[in-house]
Amino acid sequence: MPFDEIDKRRTERMSLTIGVDVGGTKIAAGAVTPDGEVVERLRRQTPDDVAGVDSTIVDVVRDLTQRHEVKAVGIGAAGWISADRATVIFAPNLDWRDTALRDLVERQIGIPVIVENDANAAAWGEFRFGAGADADDLLLVTVGTGVGGGVVVDGQLMRGAFGVAGEIGHFRVVPGGHECGCGRFGCFEQYASGTALVRAARERASVDAAAGPLLEVAGGEPDKITGPMITRLANSGDPMCIDLLGDLGTWLGEGIASLAAILDPGVVALGGGVSEAGELLMGRAERAFEAALPGSEYRPHLQMRLATLGNEAGLIGAADLARDVRR
Amino acid sequence: MPFDEIDKRRTERMSLTIGVDVGGTKIAAGAVTPDGEVVERLRRQTPDDVAGVDSTIVDVVRDLTQRHEVKAVGIGAAGWISADRATVIFAPNLDWRDTALRDLVERQIGIPVIVENDANAAAWGEFRFGAGADADDLLLVTVGTGVGGGVVVDGQLMRGAFGVAGEIGHFRVVPGGHECGCGRFGCFEQYASGTALVRAARERASVDAAAGPLLEVAGGEPDKITGPMITRLANSGDPMCIDLLGDLGTWLGEGIASLAAILDPGVVALGGGVSEAGELLMGRAERAFEAALPGSEYRPHLQMRLATLGNEAGLIGAADLARDVRR
Numbered sequence: 001m002p003f004d005e006i007d008k009r010r011t012e013r014m015s016l017t018i019g020v021d022v023g024g025t026k027i028a029a030g031a032v033t034p035d036g037e038v039v040e041r042l043r044r045q046t047p048d049d050v051a052g053v054d055s056t057i058v059d060v061v062r063d064l065t066q067r068h069e070v071k072a073v074g075i076g077a078a079g080w081i082s083a084d085r086a087t088v089i090f091a092p093n094l095d096w097r098d099t100a101l102r103d104l105v106e107r108q109i110g111i112p113v114i115v116e117n118d119a120n121a122a123a124w125g126e127f128r129f130g131a132g133a134d135a136d137d138l139l140l141v142t143v144g145t146g147v148g149g150g151v152v153v154d155g156q157l158m159r160g161a162f163g164v165a166g167e168i169g170h171f172r173v174v175p176g177g178h179e180c181g182c183g184r185f186g187c188f189e190q191y192a193s194g195t196a197l198v199r200a201a202r203e204r205a206s207v208d209a210a211a212g213p214l215l216e217v218a219g220g221e222p223d224k225i226t227g228p229m230i231t232r233l234a235n236s237g238d239p240m241c242i243d244l245l246g247d248l249g250t251w252l253g254e255g256i257a258s259l260a261a262i263l264d265p266g267v268v269a270l271g272g273g274v275s276e277a278g279e280l281l282m283g284r285a286e287r288a289f290e291a292a293l294p295g296s297e298y299r300p301h302l303q304m305r306l307a308t309l310g311n312e313a314g315l316i317g318a319a320d321l322a323r324d325v326r327r
Numbered sequence: 328m329p330f331d332e333i334d335k336r337r338t339e340r341m342s343l344t345i346g347v348d349v350g351g352t353k354i355a356a357g358a359v360t361p362d363g364e365v366v367e368r369l370r371r372q373t374p375d376d377v378a379g380v381d382s383t384i385v386d387v388v389r390d391l392t393q394r395h396e397v398k399a400v401g402i403g404a405a406g407w408i409s410a411d412r413a414t415v416i417f418a419p420n421l422d423w424r425d426t427a428l429r430d431l432v433e434r435q436i437g438i439p440v441i442v443e444n445d446a447n448a449a450a451w452g453e454f455r456f457g458a459g460a461d462a463d464d465l466l467l468v469t470v471g472t473g474v475g476g477g478v479v480v481d482g483q484l485m486r487g488a489f490g491v492a493g494e495i496g497h498f499r500v501v502p503g504g505h506e507c508g509c510g511r512f513g514c515f516e517q518y519a520s521g522t523a524l525v526r527a528a529r530e531r532a533s534v535d536a537a538a539g540p541l542l543e544v545a546g547g548e549p550d551k552i553t554g555p556m557i558t559r560l561a562n563s564g565d566p567m568c569i570d571l572l573g574d575l576g577t578w579l580g581e582g583i584a585s586l587a588a589i590l591d592p593g594v595v596a597l598g599g600g601v602s603e604a605g606e607l608l609m610g611r612a613e614r615a616f617e618a619a620l621p622g623s624e625y626r627p628h629l630q631m632r633l634a635t636l637g638n639e640a641g642l643i644g645a646a647d648l649a650r651d652v653r654r
Contacts, residue, residue, distance in 0.1 A: 080626055090625035137488040151589075153485055160480075160591020161464040162627040170621035171585035175501060182621040258498035262478075262589060264487025294497035294509040298417035299407055300489040 016068050018061055019319030021118060021311075022046070022053065022077040024093035029060040030312070031068040032319035036129030038312060040064060050095040058108045065109070072112045074322030075101065076121030076314040083163035085114045092181065112325045116157075118314045120166055122271065122307075123150025124157050125317025130309040131269035139265035140307065141168065141256065142272035143248075143281075146181070147189035151263055157321070169193070173255055192251040194227040194274045201225045201244050210240040231277045245277050246284045253288025260302055261294050271307030278306060343395050345388055346646030348445060348638075349373065349380065349404040351420035356387040357639070358395040359646035363456030365639060367391060377422040385435045392436070399439045401649030402428065403448030403641040410490035412441045419508065439652045443484075445641045447493055449598065449634075450477025451484050452644025457635040458596035466592040467634065468495065468583065469599035470575075470608075473508070474516035478590055484648070496520070500582060518578040521554040521601045528552045528571050537567040558604045572604050573611045580615025587629055588621050598634030609633060 016039065020029045027046050030038040042060045047053050061073055079091030086103065088096040106113040116124075123140035132138035138152040147169035151158040158165045169189035170182050177186025178196075190196055205211040205222040214233055218224040234241035256268055270282060286304050290296060309316055343366065347356040354373050357365040369387045374380055388400055406418030413430065415423040433440040443451075450467035459465035465479040474496035478485040485492045496516030497509050504513025505523075517523055532538040532549040541560055545551040561568035583595055597609060613631050617623060636643055 080622070089627075090622070092622075135488070153480055153487075154483065156481065156483075158480055158590075161462070161593030161629065162591055164626050165589065165591035167588040167591075167621060170588040171498070172500065172581065172619070173502070175581075180621070183623070184619060184621050187621060254499065254502075259589065261494040261497040262492065262586065263485075264489055264492035264494075266488030292499070292511060294494060294507070294511050294514060295407070295417070296510070299491050300416075302488065 016070050017319040017322045018064050018068075018070050018073045019121070019315035019317070019322070020057055020060060020073065020075045021121070021314040021318065022057065022075060022094070023118065024078060027053070027056050027060060028312070028315050029064060030315050030319065031064050031070060032316055034323065036125070036316050036320065038316065040067065041312075041315075046094075050099070053094060054101070054104060057105055061105070061109050061111075065111070070111060072114070072322035072325045073105065073109065074121065074318030074320070075105065075113065075115045076118040076318035077101070077115060078118045080164045081115050081117050083159060083161065085116055085163070088115065089164070112322070114322050114325050116318055116321055117150070117163070117166070119148035120150040120157055120159065121315075121317035121321060122148075122309075122313035123152060123166070123317065124321055125309050125313035125315070126269045126271065126307050127152040128320050129316060130313060131305045131307050132267045135267040137264070137266045139168075139256075139259060139263055139268045140313075141252070141268060141270055142307075143193055143252065143270065143274040144272035145193060145195055147193045148272070151265070153263070168255075168259060171258070173251070173258070188255045192248060192255055194272075196251070197230060197244060197248045197274065198225060198227055200247060201230050201241075204240065204244070208240065213238050214241060227274060231274070234277060234280055242280065245280050248274070249281045249284030250288040252281070253285035253290075254292040256285065256304070257289050257292035257294070260289070265302055268302055268304045269307040270304065271310075271313060275306055282306060343397050344646040344649045345391050345397050345400045346448070346642035346644070346649070347384055347387060347400065347402045348448070348641040348645065349384065349402060349421070350445065351405060354380070354383050354387060355639070355642050356391060357642045357646065358391050358397060359643055361650065363452070363643050363647065365643065367394065368639075368642075373421075377426070380421060381428070381431060384432055388432070388436050388438075392438070397438060399441070399649035399652045400432065400436065401448065401645030401647070402432065402440065402442045403445040403645035404428070404442060405445045407491045408442050408444050410486060410488065412443055412490070415442065416491070439649070441649050441652050443645055443648055444477070444490075444493070446475035447477040447484055447486065448642075448644035448648060449475075449636075449640035450479060450493070450644065451648055452636050452640035452642075453596045453598065453634050454479040455647050456643060457640060458632045459594045462594040464591070464593045466495075466583075466586060466590055466595045467640075468579070468595060468597055469634075470519060470579065470597065470601040471521055471599035473522065474520045475599070478592070480590070495582075495586060498585070500578070500585070515582045519575060519582055521599075523578070524557060524571060524575045524601065525552060525554055527574060528557055528568075531567065531571070535567065540565050541568060554601060558601070561604060561607055569607065572607050575601070576608045576611030577615040579608070580612035580617075581619040583612065583631070584616050584619035584621070587616075592629055595629055595631045596634040597631065598637075598640060602633055605633065
């Protein structure tokens with residue numbers, strides 16, 4: 001190997017950062033290159049207690065730093081993060097409450113750390129290396145159990161005055177609508193999430209003869225119906241499941257039309273588990289978007305795309321955000 | 328006068344810019360200092376024909392440049408403006424369609440020109456010199472015939488990928504709701520504007536005995552009821568008019584809660600004609616906001632304020648935006 005090639009590889013090793021994605025069920029970590037490539041990945045169960053979560057984060061980072069020279073760590077966490085990216089203000093599924101996570105981890109590993117909301121981190125990942133790599137403005141909409149998202153405006157992650165921007169699952173789409181986990185009613189995620197899809201499927205399964213194939217897959221019990229069952233059947237041509245995904249796509253497209261009126265993104269990326277339904281969902285979402293976009297005839301239209309980084313978007317985005325840390 | 332004082336004044340004159348606010352009924356222009364002070368103002372009727380509008384803009388600018396040394400001109404126009412701030416893509420109340428307004432005016436006056444959406448310009452004005460002068464992130468909500476607005480994120484005006492961000496009057500708040508001028512249904516401005524206020528008042532005037540005082544002011548004809556009548560009566564204690572403004576405030580606060588979930592501004596400024604109802608409107612808007620904000624208990628709250636620049640916000644903001652022009 002020529003010397004300059006060795007130098008190059010050394011430089012690349014030097015400029016790795018670690019991304020950690022802390023979810024309610026798993027903690028994923030990876031060492032990531034400046035090009036967004038994950039050179040090693042680790043995955044652990046999320047412990048039930050918050051002390052266990054903190055020490056697991058430290059453990060996976062230490063593990064990776066044994067084999068990689070790393071300059072910074074980005075932690076994407078499902079919760080509200082303070083504007084200075086230091087503190088978890090509140091996490092709905094973990095017991096962090098005004099937890100100074102950045103300093104807590106930094107003290108133990110001796111490398112600069114930033115904390116970011118997981119959906120924001122994912123939006124940044126898709127913006128830098130995924131569906132929005134060619135755009136200046138991106139809206140990521142992740143459709144899973146809930147609806148999450150993140151917004152990139154003119155090349156900058158929109159964090160908001162308090163660090164809690166981009167909670168697109170919780171703008172209200174139906175006054176007095178379905179109750180939401182956030183304590184309010186009629187939030188977007190109550191109509192455009194996997195949870196909404198399953199709720200609609202279970203309701204129809206009890207009353208609609210067309211639900212036969214879906215009920216059969218669920219062993220005859222409406223309560224056993226899951227999102228992946230619906231997606232699978234829809235992809236194999238089941239009319240009711242296609243219809244259910246279509247309804248979800250319609251809500252999704254109409255909600256995105258509202259978001260486009262406010263944010264005017266160039267690209268909307270659809271991610272999350274439900275996006276695995278692919279074109280079946282996106283085709284309907286696009287049509288509903290076109291029909292619902294205010295002043296549609298008189299303005300340029302955004303591009304709707306599937307997200308490309310899958311469930312590594314948050315990890316990759318967090319690692320990349322950590323790259324700019326200056327403290 | 329000492330020489331350094333003369334020099335100072337000369338420098339101040341040198342650094343004036345002109346702001347022009349082009350509305351459906353009037354064209355207002357002013358020469359503006361770097362501190363946002365309007366040193367001279369002109370006002371003309373908006374001509375019916377688009378050629379007349381263009382030449383009136385040129386006229387007022389020429390008029391001001393005869394008495395002031397001006398380095399750039401910012402035009403705020405009620406329409407969709409391209410991302411490069413050169414072209415009016417579409418204006419609902421004026422006949423501009425893909426009109427290269429910037430070049431058209433620049434050619435005739437020989438000074439750099441930028442064009443901006445009027446509500447964006449107003450948001451920038453309030454951010455720089457008004458209700459948001461102490462903030463990094465501002466949402467301006469103007470409540471007049473419709474609902475307009477603009478968004479400043481981390482010190483930057485959010486223009487969007489195509490220049491049409493901040494159309495907050497047109498996110499959907501009621502599926503299948505009132506028809507909107509934009510061609511869609513259920514837009515925010517159909518529930519939180521002066522038009523909505525008057526519609527509700529006229530409806531109640533026909534059926535509600537409490538409408539007596541309002542009907543009297545309107546000469547007994549529900550169709551003659553106007554927004555200022557309602558505001559005036561409410562301010563003098565009329566229960567039904569207080570109630571009508573309260574309903575408007577509730578829609579407004581609930582809509583702002585949705586916008587806060589998405590944008591997380593530090594300050595929301597309420598402007599436009601209806602905001603002259605002052606605390607009567609804002610008190611209810613604030614209470615509705617608190618009640619509707621998702622996860623309200625677990626996050627820092629924005630401040631809601633009345634806008635302070637009145638109907639000069641657009642002119643002042645456009646003048647200030649022109650200050651940074653580099654071409």
